[in-house]
Amino acid sequence: MSDAVPSFRKSDAAPVGLAAVSLGGVGARTRREVAIIVLVAVVVIGTVEAYLRLAAVPEYIFPTPSAIVVALVVQFPLILPHLGYTLVSLLSGFFIGASVGLVLAAVVTQKPFVEKVITPYILMLVTTPMLALVPLLILRFGFGYTPRIIAVALAVGPMVMINAATGFRRTDSAKIALARSYGASVLQIFWKIRAPMALPMILVGLMIGSIFGLLTCVGAEMVGGGFGLGNRLTTYSSMINMPEFFAVITLLSMMGIGIYVVFFLIGKKWASWET
Amino acid sequence: MAATAARLSVRGAGKRYGDLQAFAEISFDVGRNSIVSIVGPSGCGKTTLLWSMSGLLALTSGQVLLEGSPITGPHPEIGLVFQEANLLPWRNLIQNVLFPFEIKRQTPDRAWIDHLLDRCGLKGFEASSPRELSGGMQQRASIVRALSLRPSVLLMDEPFGALDAFTREDMNRLLEEIFLETQTTIVFITHSIEEAIFLSDRVIVLTRRPGRVLADYAVPFARPRSIATMASREVFDLQNRIKSDIYGQPGPIAQPAQGAVA
Numbered sequence: 001m002s003d004a005v006p007s008f009r010k011s012d013a014a015p016v017g018l019a020a021v022s023l024g025g026v027g028a029r030t031r032r033e034v035a036i037i038v039l040v041a042v043v044v045i046g047t048v049e050a051y052l053r054l055a056a057v058p059e060y061i062f063p064t065p066s067a068i069v070v071a072l073v074v075q076f077p078l079i080l081p082h083l084g085y086t087l088v089s090l091l092s093g094f095f096i097g098a099s100v101g102l103v104l105a106a107v108v109t110q111k112p113f114v115e116k117v118i119t120p121y122i123l124m125l126v127t128t129p130m131l132a133l134v135p136l137l138i139l140r141f142g143f144g145y146t147p148r149i150i151a152v153a154l155a156v157g158p159m160v161m162i163n164a165a166t167g168f169r170r171t172d173s174a175k176i177a178l179a180r181s182y183g184a185s186v187l188q189i190f191w192k193i194r195a196p197m198a199l200p201m202i203l204v205g206l207m208i209g210s211i212f213g214l215l216t217c218v219g220a221e222m223v224g225g226g227f228g229l230g231n232r233l234t235t236y237s238s239m240i241n242m243p244e245f246f247a248v249i250t251l252l253s254m255m256g257i258g259i260y261v262v263f264f265l266i267g268k269k270w271a272s273w274e275t
Numbered sequence: 276m277a278a279t280a281a282r283l284s285v286r287g288a289g290k291r292y293g294d295l296q297a298f299a300e301i302s303f304d305v306g307r308n309s310i311v312s313i314v315g316p317s318g319c320g321k322t323t324l325l326w327s328m329s330g331l332l333a334l335t336s337g338q339v340l341l342e343g344s345p346i347t348g349p350h351p352e353i354g355l356v357f358q359e360a361n362l363l364p365w366r367n368l369i370q371n372v373l374f375p376f377e378i379k380r381q382t383p384d385r386a387w388i389d390h391l392l393d394r395c396g397l398k399g400f401e402a403s404s405p406r407e408l409s410g411g412m413q414q415r416a417s418i419v420r421a422l423s424l425r426p427s428v429l430l431m432d433e434p435f436g437a438l439d440a441f442t443r444e445d446m447n448r449l450l451e452e453i454f455l456e457t458q459t460t461i462v463f464i465t466h467s468i469e470e471a472i473f474l475s476d477r478v479i480v481l482t483r484r485p486g487r488v489l490a491d492y493a494v495p496f497a498r499p500r501s502i503a504t505m506a507s508r509e510v511f512d513l514q515n516r517i518k519s520d521i522y523g524q525p526g527p528i529a530q531p532a533q534g535a536v537a
Binding site for chain 1: 326329330331348349351353354355357358359361363364365374375377378379404405406424
């Protein structure tokens with residue numbers, strides 16, 4: 001798992017891309033660029049390692065990168081099932097939330113008045129930290145997957161909806177007139193004009209939504225229940241197993257990068273017409 | 276000009292948006308196999324009139340007849356070419372051309388489409404995305420799209436307005452060639468009087484809003500029209516008559532589009 005190390009660097013890069021929400025850019029890298037990227041990673045991680053060793057920072061405060069890598073490799077068989085549990089909650093919640101969000105966005109944007117009535121509630125849901133609801137959900141649904149999936153869906157859904165609605169609202173009357181001039185039905189106009197036109201914004205919503213989902217999922221696992229990567233974080237920190245703690249953090253940031261890369265690639269394939 | 280009978284008739288057409296009367300009592304016939312241009316000051320309702328003729332917009336009074344039967348909605352015999360190319364940016368050129376067949380669930384006539392692409396110099400660009408094409412190529416692709424269904428009437432809404440002068444000249448010649456080959460009846464909206472005269476068998480001049488028919492000129496020059504024809508005294512006189520029709524109208528300072536000051 002030596003490739004866990006450069007992920008520190010990449011996790012720094014991810015928020016930049018997110019902030020820019022650009023789905024284009026980053027083309028093929030030249031060998032020279034790759035060399036520089038690797039060199040910077042080596043220097044940054046090497047500097048951290050050297051500083052932590054020279055300053056004799058105790059491991060329970062901040063473990064060295066090498067200790068984190070060792071912990072990740074050694075503990076990986078123990079951590080792996082928890083990675084699976086987290087993925088189950090995250091993916092289930094994501095699919096439920098994203099589906100509901102997409103359908104709502106598509107329906108609501110058909111009627112501007114309905115959209116006006118509903119939007120404040122959606123904004124409220126977007127800005128409410130769903131993590132705050134987790135203790136309540138645990139009271140009602142117990143310590144299993146259910147409260148986590150609900151929390152993830154609540155975090156993902158409104159985020160997807162608000163972005164997708166922006167996409168669906170981008171009506172280009174000339175393009176719709178074009179379809180209508182060939183006798184297109186309302187459904188054809190939706191699938192052949194509105195949906196493709198909304199796709200770039202939908203992908204942005206899905207990407208931000210899934211990252212929000214990951215945060216909510218890990219948070220929910222930290223609040224209660226005996227499994228999942230979030231639970232590992234609380235367990236390892238309570239036992240002051242800092243290398244293991246940071247190994248889990250590394251895994252989580254790799255998941256975040258994975259999500260970003262997946263949507264980046266989907267966007268590159270399906271939404272590259274819009275730069 | 277081979278206009279034997281009216282293909283398309285506009286009868287007392289009027290369109291009102293609330294208190295705003297865009298145009299009123301417009302009547303004219305478009306003969307079979309002819310090109311008719313409509314020119315007029317900005318805001319006289321040319322585009323609205325054309326969209327009404329295509330069946331995309333409903334008139335508030337009057338009607339449009341195709342071969343004698345009223346147009347109530349989009350009609351398969353009527354093709355529409357929009358301002359700017361209006362290609363779908365997420366589709367490549369050939370997918371854009373095939374779009375009408377997808378909507379109509381018809382099998383495209385590939386031989387005819389290939390011929391059109393060839394004719395419009397788009398052979399080999401089928402897989403290109405719209406943004407990889409020049410403005411002229413995009414508009415040619417949109418003309419191929421409109422002609423792919425073999426409409427008997429082609430309505431063109433300032434199709435070359437966004438192109439540079441040289442490209443525009445090329446497009447005019449190409450359109451004339453296509454017209455001579457396909458004998459499609461064409462109604463053409465433009466801001467350029469020169470373009471209108473070059474292309475048309477008739478030029479209809481509309482008044483300022485509410486638009487009405489001010490004048491209707493025959494353009495009786497043989498096709499294909501050469502540079503010499505276009506430089507002739509008759510063309511010059513006709514241009515000036517149409518110009519004075521448009522700018523001579525009473526009202527606030529005219530805001531003709533740049534193209535009109537040819």
